[in-house]
Amino acid sequence: MARIFFWIGIWLSLASAQGDSYMTHEVSLATPYLHEGIDYTARFYTKEQGSLEALEFKKPLFEGFRVEERGIKEGIKEGSYTRYELLYRLYPLQIGELEIPSPVVAVLKRSLESNAFLLTQTQSQRIEYQAKPLRISVKPLPPEAQGITLVGESTIEVRSEREAFAPSTPVGLWVKIRSQGFLEALPEPLFSLPHATLYTKESSYALGVDEEGNAVREFHAHLEVVAKEAVVIPPLVIHFFDPKEARLREARSETIELQPKEGVSQEEPRASASKPLERASLAWGEGMLFFGMGMVWGGFLLFFLLRSVRHTSSSKRSPSSLREFRDAKELLGMMLSSKEKSTRLKEAIEWLEERLYGPLKRPLSQQEIRSYLKEKGIL
Numbered sequence: 001m002a003r004i005f006f007w008i009g010i011w012l013s014l015a016s017a018q019g020d021s022y023m024t025h026e027v028s029l030a031t032p033y034l035h036e037g038i039d040y041t042a043r044f045y046t047k048e049q050g051s052l053e054a055l056e057f058k059k060p061l062f063e064g065f066r067v068e069e070r071g072i073k074e075g076i077k078e079g080s081y082t083r084y085e086l087l088y089r090l091y092p093l094q095i096g097e098l099e100i101p102s103p104v105v106a107v108l109k110r111s112l113e114s115n116a117f118l119l120t121q122t123q124s125q126r127i128e129y130q131a132k133p134l135r136i137s138v139k140p141l142p143p144e145a146q147g148i149t150l151v152g153e154s155t156i157e158v159r160s161e162r163e164a165f166a167p168s169t170p171v172g173l174w175v176k177i178r179s180q181g182f183l184e185a186l187p188e189p190l191f192s193l194p195h196a197t198l199y200t201k202e203s204s205y206a207l208g209v210d211e212e213g214n215a216v217r218e219f220h221a222h223l224e225v226v227a228k229e230a231v232v233i234p235p236l237v238i239h240f241f242d243p244k245e246a247r248l249r250e251a252r253s254e255t256i257e258l259q260p261k262e263g264v265s266q267e268e269p270r271a272s273a274s275k276p277l278e279r280a281s282l283a284w285g286e287g288m289l290f291f292g293m294g295m296v297w298g299g300f301l302l303f304f305l306l307r308s309v310r311h312t313s314s315s316k317r318s319p320s321s322l323r324e325f326r327d328a329k330e331l332l333g334m335m336l337s338s339k340e341k342s343t344r345l346k347e348a349i350e351w352l353e354e355r356l357y358g359p360l361k362r363p364l365s366q367q368e369i370r371s372y373l374k375e376k377g378i379l
Helices: 268-317 322-337 343-355 366-375
Strands: 008-010 021-027 038-046 052-058 065-078 081-092 096-100 104-114 120-129 134-138 154-160 171-179 196-209 215-227 231-233 237-242 247-252 256-260
Touching (some): 021 120, 021 134, 038 052, 154 237, 154 247, 154 256, 215 231
Antiparallel strands (some): 021 038, 052 104, 104 120, 154 171, 171 215, 196 215, 231 256
């Protein structure tokens, strides 16, 4: 029997509906197969958005269904109405007639009323809206699909991080399964790899939407494979019943071959494991080299600093001994009082020029020596 696809809309307002507000609900399939996913939508329409203080959906009782919530959409403009939607994904668990009662929408409506004294007061009124129940007819699966709980188009995608790997180096695998049916927990491990180790890093199930806007259930997994030799990841296979074609089908991923890198032996893990030590040793050697160079340059710097300090010190406190200080003072006295340049005067000048340096690191002139010694109280 050919399958008919249509949306059933129950556009009936409650007998007690008031004003410009009403409630509807609908399902995507009237005659689904057992375990086949159907979309359920409840809608509340109102023109009185400005007078509503609160709005609350009361979930209907879905007896005989596996239920997944898809959320609530609020404040959707449709002409002069504002629309609210309550969304579910339903999977029938029983064959035959099933009833879906209407959800209830409770609103708190604000209104203005005049009392006996002609004074206007604000009143709040609670009103409930609902629609008539829905009925669907659930069909059994054909004999060849007995025991199958996955009903709906399904696909599998498995991809690897890379095709070549170093022995014992983890290779990432990503698995994505998408189905319009209820995808239950998959067996662990997903693959049987006799010559490799398989780790599951993370896995999750989620309800999404496919390219055509249909609700789909998705499974995502991140795995890691560790091996020392070539590994063949076999196809991942799941069986499902296709309601469009009314037959049993299978979804199969492609075979993936992982090969060790050429020229890399199985001893590489040790080498790679020791690389941190090698890097540490190299870093230590480089550190010692820079330390030695720093010590050499530091020595030179210290030498020049000490020399500068010695020269500056000597320039600040005159010659290094009292005897030399007295000789220098006498010689300089002779230099200032005598017009003749004696041998001792020449020696004194050379001695002072050799020891006294100015800020520019150059020998001082006689005039600078006189000024310097006057400043220091020597003359």
